[in-house]
Amino acid sequence: MFDMISPQLVFGQLLIGLINGSFYAMLSMGLAIIFGLMNVVNFAHGAQYMLGAFAAWVLLNYLGVPYWPALFIVPVVVALFGILLERLVLKPLQNLDHLYGLLATYAVALIVEGLVRQRYGSTGLPYGSPIPGGVNLGFMFLPYYRLWVVVFSIVTCLGTWLLIEHTKLGAYLRAANERPDIVESFGINVPRMVTLTYGLGVGLAALSGVLAAPVYQVSPSMGSSIMIVIFAVVVIGGMGSIIGAIATGYMLGILEAMTKIIYPAGASTVIFVFMILALIIRPNGLFAGAGKS
């Protein structure tokens, strides 16, 4: 059986795994950041990712704004939407059971996805690659844009991780989660910090969306379908552990791709099987201890 597997297939799948893993990592990281500070599971994360991709598509097709400026404009615009959402919806719920935050963001996701589907239909829309072409590595063909996605996502993930774990700002963020009253007594506006953090998380989701537009088809369901995997990633990595989320994201992307080579029918379920096994073997998360469980 194994001699039928060519190196082209293996490396091709490995690249797909890395690409998927890049998006899993970026989205789970945003989710972990938001959860870490606000104790809110942002169910709208997928919808915000989808909005990012759609915003890039709309900018290109209606206003003629190409990919590179969109990569900066879109995250800011969608983050502003996120900030509005935090002020109007999440703030009134912050002292209630965390389940309400999850349900409220779920309702937002339902509305956003429904509206986009109503306006643009269910079929995927194409978005041309901003860096066409690629390089032949001898054992496989590597499109430049895919290389860009992998490099850019690794840099973004590491940068965000450094920002939160190794800067003063990050220290404030982490402290505000533990004891908001004490951080406030230092003269720091904690509610504003919470709002900005949510904005940051949402902006990251939108950034992933723009990044994803040329790779996948831009469609209303792209957010809800990736959300299922993201939840599994965050559960496996341990809630609120940023490095856990990043590592698990890449790992599962590759695991999924490898399963596609060995047992194609299992590719859609391998992540869930892995999650169940991880829960049985390590109930507190694979990276428990590094973050909060």
Place this chain on the structure above:
Amino acid sequence: MNIRLLWFVLLAVILIAAPFFTYPVTLMTILCFVIFACSFNLLLGYTGLLCFGHAMFFGGAAYITGYILKTTHISLELALLGGVGAASLLGLLVGWISLRRSGIQFAMITFAIAQFIYFIMLQLPFTGGEDGMQGIPRTKLFGLLDASTSLEFYYVVLAITALSVALFYRIVHSPFGEILKAIRDNEPRVESLGFKPERYKLVAFVLSAGMAGLAGGLKATVYQFATLTDVSFPISSEVILMTLLGGLGTLTGPMVGAGLIILLNDYLSSFGEWALISQGVILLIVIIFFRRGLVGELNALMWKMRTRAGSKGSASTELASGSPGE
């Protein structure tokens, strides 16, 4: 007490007469979802556990019940019990895995596992995949009673629903139900009193799964088909909406919610995406403005009026349960 009896008789008369005035299939759909909403309410409303994938029990049992009816000559109630058994077993497994984490993570795990079940149902040959399972027969009840027309079958569904609601009432008002409520309100305290919350939560989860399975199996016999929609996330989401809209942790609220949402879906079915969008809007409004739900707010209002009138009527135990968990 007499007023209560009067309401009860009135409700019974309405339910018995209803199929002569409206389409029985819509009524039966509502009744199935009444059972489903009760099963969900038992978890979220009374135990404080948010299962974000309750469709796996509903749809799973729909397939199992349908499969039993299609491949054997077994009578209807045994096929339904088969579905309930399968859903309970699945509930035991899923509960065993997902109850390792609590609160929000429990919700996320059940969500992911439900999706896993969806993919499995898509791939298993007996479900018919994308086409679904068609032509599920309505066999004779107890092997004797033929109730295959929609009108006759309505009374079968009504009787089963009445029994389920009675069972739900018994569970919630039993000492076991009191412990569930205590776990919802203060789990560490319950543990310190020498109970094992995990065990109670698992039993509640299995009961809820079984009841959701009954609802799903019944739905498969009403429509005489089972499809992937039954195991899909929108069904899980609808039952959450029904429960919250009607009133979390109130006895009747989720049933009212089930009726309203089914009617709304019926009404909006020709408007494409607007059915889902309006569900999102309703959910958001309920969460931000009236978390007690319709029945909960009504109870609170009546309680206020009663206390203002100065009478010392017995407090409804459901009043305090506006929010689950802490």
